[in-house]
Amino acid sequence: QVRQNYYANICPNVENIVKGVVRTKFQQTFVTAPATLRLFFHDCFVLGCDASVIIASTGNNKAEKDHPDNLSLAGDGFDTVIKAKAAVDAVPRCRNKVSCADILAMATRDVIELTGGPSYAVELGRLDGLRSTAASVNGKLPQPTFNLNQLNSLFAANGLDQTDMIALSAAHTLGFSHCSKFANRIYGFNRTNPIDPTLNKNYAKQLQSMCPKNVDPRIAINMDPTTPRQFDVAYFQNLQKGMGLFTSDQVLFTDGRSKPTVNLWAQNSAAFNKAFINAMTKLGRVGVKTGSQGNIRRDCGAFN
Numbered sequence: 001q002v003r004q005n006y007y008a009n010i011c012p013n014v015e016n017i018v019k020g021v022v023r024t025k026f027q028q029t030f031v032t033a034p035a036t037l038r039l040f041f042h043d044c045f046v047l048g049c050d051a052s053v054i055i056a057s058t059g060n061n062k063a064e065k066d067h068p069d070n071l072s073l074a075g076d077g078f079d080t081v082i083k084a085k086a087a088v089d090a091v092p093r094c095r096n097k098v099s100c101a102d103i104l105a106m107a108t109r110d111v112i113e114l115t116g117g118p119s120y121a122v123e124l125g126r127l128d129g130l131r132s133t134a135a136s137v138n139g140k141l142p143q144p145t146f147n148l149n150q151l152n153s154l155f156a157a158n159g160l161d162q163t164d165m166i167a168l169s170a171a172h173t174l175g176f177s178h179c180s181k182f183a184n185r186i187y188g189f190n191r192t193n194p195i196d197p198t199l200n201k202n203y204a205k206q207l208q209s210m211c212p213k214n215v216d217p218r219i220a221i222n223m224d225p226t227t228p229r230q231f232d233v234a235y236f237q238n239l240q241k242g243m244g245l246f247t248s249d250q251v252l253f254t255d256g257r258s259k260p261t262v263n264l265w266a267q268n269s270a271a272f273n274k275a276f277i278n279a280m281t282k283l284g285r286v287g288v289k290t291g292s293q294g295n296i297r298r299d300c301g302a303f304n
């Protein structure tokens with residue numbers, strides 16, 4: 001249902017308008033990039049790419065964004081969509097013609113390019129969803145403790161295969177994590193190993209010093225210790241050295257079924273870029289709403 005150039009006759013300049021807003025915001029704060037990319041993922045995996053994640057809670061509805069798995073979504077992702085929506089709506093012919101879900105898809109494409117990743121033609125034509133509840137998030141998002149089978153089955157439920165899953169995981173080449181998300185790997189891992197043995201020993205020490213026990217829960221650290229602001233294949237090179245931050249990252253190298261793909265992409269960014277664009281395009285098609293299943297929200301944070 002989604003296609004390139006969907007707004008060609010409705011709002012011909014929409015992609016440039018969004019790009020301008022995203023570029024300005026990115027220049028003000030780098031977090032714009034990882035925050036927007038993660039927001040898109042968390043939107044698409046819960047009821048499809050329909051901007052359900054952007055809805056704010058109200059007195060009688062606890063929305064998706066207040067589910068525990070979404071509380072660490074950085075505010076700059078939401079802010080990017082709201083600012084881009086305002087800029088689109090300032091153009092008379094575009095006013096209330098472009099969905100929040102599509103604005104998020106365009107902004108995500110733009111932040112990947114701004115951080116040095118591949119650019120691609122984005123498919124558009126999504127409607128915004130009519131429901132958003134915290135309960136609907138349960139079991140829909142991957143946990144950092146997941147093994148390969150758990151990752152594959154959750155991604156398969158969204159029409160994404162193992163190759164797509166590995167490519168999309170490279171989003172962790174950018175952005176931050178709070179210490180609590182991987183503390184189990186560096187403190188009291190199991191009965192025989194206090195530290196996860198798949199973790200590089202020096203990296204484990206660094207993590208312990210950045211995240212001491214009883215660290216301030218607001219402290220966040222770079223997920224890619226080598227090029228935290230570049231969208232690149234350093235993510236895969238880190239995995240080869242035991243420097244994947246989460247179990248769900250490192251398992252891509254320790255499990256023999258995914259290791260060959262990690263090794264290939266660690267030394268072939270052209271092949272990775274191609275797979276990443278393909279996977280992002282598939283992600284953007286998940287659960288797309290049409291007709292009476294959705295509408296175009298006037299305010300991305302509230303139902304019409």
Ligand code: HEM
Pocket residue numbers: 031033034035037038041072073074142143144145146151168169171172174175176177178179181220246248
């Ligand atoms: C494969 C399974 C995945 C797991 C288990 C996972 C888990 C996590 C966790 C725990 C964080 C840290 C959150 C925090 O403490 O603030 C995080 C951050 C992030 N994730 Fe994932 N994620 C996965 C896949 C993805 C995918 C597919 C994307 C996008 C395509 C993505 C994009 C991001 C980004 C960009 C950040 C950094 C956010 C920021 O700096 O604000 N992740 N992820």
Ligand SMILES: [Ca+2]
Pocket residue numbers: 042043044045046047048049050051052053129
């Ligand atoms: Ca959604």
Ligand SMILES: [Ca+2]
Pocket residue numbers: 173174224226227228229230231232234235
């Ligand atoms: Ca990087």
